[in-house]
Amino acid sequence: MNVQAQPVADTGVGDEDKALFEEMVRRILEQEVAPDYERWEQAHQLPRELWYRLGEAGLLGVDLPEALGGSAAGVEICLMICEEISRQGFGGLASGYNIHANIVMPYILHLGSEAQQQYWLPRMASGEVLGAIAMTEPGAGSDLAAMRSTAERVDGGWKLNGAKVFITNGQLADMVIVCAKTDPSAGARGVSLFLVDTSLPGFSRGKSIRKIGQHASDTAELFFDDLIVPDDALLGEAGKGFVYLMQELPRERLGVGAQALGAIEGALQLTLDYVQQRRAFGQRIADFQNTRFTLAEVRAQLEMGCAYFNQCLQRYAVGEMSGMDAATLKLMLSEMQCRSIDRCLQLFGGYGYTLEYPISRFYVDARIQTIYAGTSEIMKEVIARDMLGRTA
Ligand SMILES: Cc1cc2nc3c(=O)[nH]c(=O)nc-3n(C[C@H](O)[C@H](O)[C@H](O)COP(=O)(O)OP(=O)(O)OC[C@H]3O[C@@H](n4cnc5c(N)ncnc54)[C@H](O)[C@@H]3O)c2cc1C
Structure with missing residues (x-):
């Protein structure tokens, strides 16, 4: 019995183009990832340069419009890349890729202002900015409404305080979508999302969390200590997180x-x-x-x-x-x-x-x-x- 590669999608892009793209992705992974993956597993970390290489090869933001650094290729191609990374046995990279290219980039594309899209997405597509998303807290996993991180209105922006745990790409991320309560009395209706530049004062990272698998994917604690983000860091509208x-x-x-x-x-x-x-x-x-x-x-x-x-x-x-x-x-x-x-x-x-x-x-x-x-x-x-x- 011979298992054929299963194309994951039936929409948009023609089968021939998809097969060509799939072959290209396969080759890139075999060249750029396979030779070193075991070493990265042992280091419990993907190298930062890998994201530049994936960006250069055109694998980040494939479904973004060309004007934002993408290839306008369709969501199915992005998902096919996730599938192919997993198929080759790079589960940790698949999770990091899924977060960066299949979750964080679409959040900004769907919810961001034009200025936010222009500022972040082309650099995410090139690998210059690595993304993460921080929802989970030590006391709030499945029950996300119990989150305690807050964002308080201050002159010209928001002041974030709190802690997040289990954040994929957390150690290397240049930008994190942070969920925080802007109105703690409003329960789930008081949550907002922020595009947080991790170079800002008040942002810090804790230890990398050791796991039983997906070793190459870093999973981190993040802390916000009177972290001031500008007004335009708010993603979408306040309270709609x-x-x-x-x-x-x-x-x-x-x-x-x-x-x-x-x-x-x-x-x-x-x-x-x-x-x-x-x-x-x-x-x-x-x-x-x-x-x-x-x-x-x-x-x-x-x-x-x-x-x-x-x-x-x-x-x-x-x-x-x-x-x-x-x-x-x-x-x-x-x-x-x-x-x-x-x-x-x-x-x-x-x-x-x-x-x-x-x-x-x-x-x-x-x-x-x-x-x-x-x-x-x-x-x-x-x-x-x-x-x-x-x-x-
Ligand atoms: C490797 C890794 C990567 C992750 N990456 C990210 C990330 O990038 N960003 C992020 O924000 N989070 C991330 N997470 C967090 C992950 O999403 C949470 O661990 C998950 O949502 C579960 O939350 P918890 O661990 O607090 O478990 P809990 O919510 O404490 O759940 C414990 C157990 O109770 C069960 N349970 C809870 N509520 C109910 C209920 N109502 N009914 C029945 N059973 C229930 C759960 O199913 C589970 O079996 C990651 C976690 C790991 C381990």
Whole structure:
């Protein structure tokens, strides 16, 4: 059986162009990332220069208008890059890329003023500015409305105070979208978003958080201590932060879905190769019925996941992907990723548990996918609420 690269999208760009772009992305990753990725995993950090190289190669902001430094290529190309990075086994880079190019850039494109777009996006497309988004706090993860960071109105701007945790790209970011309460008495209606330049006084970074996987992706604590940002750092309107977060969730969850599909495909390919070489009881591991059934199930799930992903992408392209679609996609694909890769690893026997075999990296990198960007339990709540209404 030979797994073909699965194009993730059916909208916009023609299939031939997409295939050409996919081939180019594959080559760039093989040249720029593959030779050094293991070293970056061990350093628990991607090198800052990598973002310049990805920018130079045209992989950042592909779906931005050309006037803002992009290639006007369509969202499906950005998602295809997420998928391909994952497929090659670079889960940590996939998360950092997803945050920078598939989340932070679209926030600015969709919500930013013309001046904000002009100021940040061309430099994000070239890799000169690396982006992050800071929602989670030590006391507010799933329950984001409990956030305690504040932004208080001062002459000519806003004064930010608070702390964030688990921020992807946090150690290297030049700009962070920070969620803070501008009206702490208004609950979810009092949250606003700010484009924070990390070189400003009052911004600091804590330690890099050690994780069980996605080692090359840095995950940091951030602190704001009487950090003054100018008026024009406010993204969109004050008090609408939560509305904006909800509005942008479909894109974020498509990114997680693309990562999941890529990782399943990459893990399946590794497994196919392995089981045809390794022998036990006088035959190939591939010849045991259990192996064949496992591979068939993973493949069948991948096809189903791909079909639902494409359906969501088509809805997204016409502005009709709902919060319910996004929750269903995120829940199903991230859970499918963890389960499928676990079953693939099993077919490697003890070798699958060693660092020598890249299937083990696929396994540890997958685990966070059911947690960040909204946990599986929160996704189920969203889906149940859609059917049953809110519980007391
Ligand atoms: C590697 C990594 C990268 C991350 N990147 C970012 C980032 O770039 N930016 C950012 O802002 N955040 C980021 N996060 C944070 C991530 O989004 C949160 O960890 C996640 O939303 C869960 O929040 P929490 O960890 O506080 O868990 P909690 O909210 O404390 O949840 C603990 C458990 O309780 C369950 N639970 C909570 N509420 C309910 C409920 N209502 N019903 C049922 N079960 C419930 C959860 O599902 C979970 O199983 C990252 C986290 C990690 C580990």
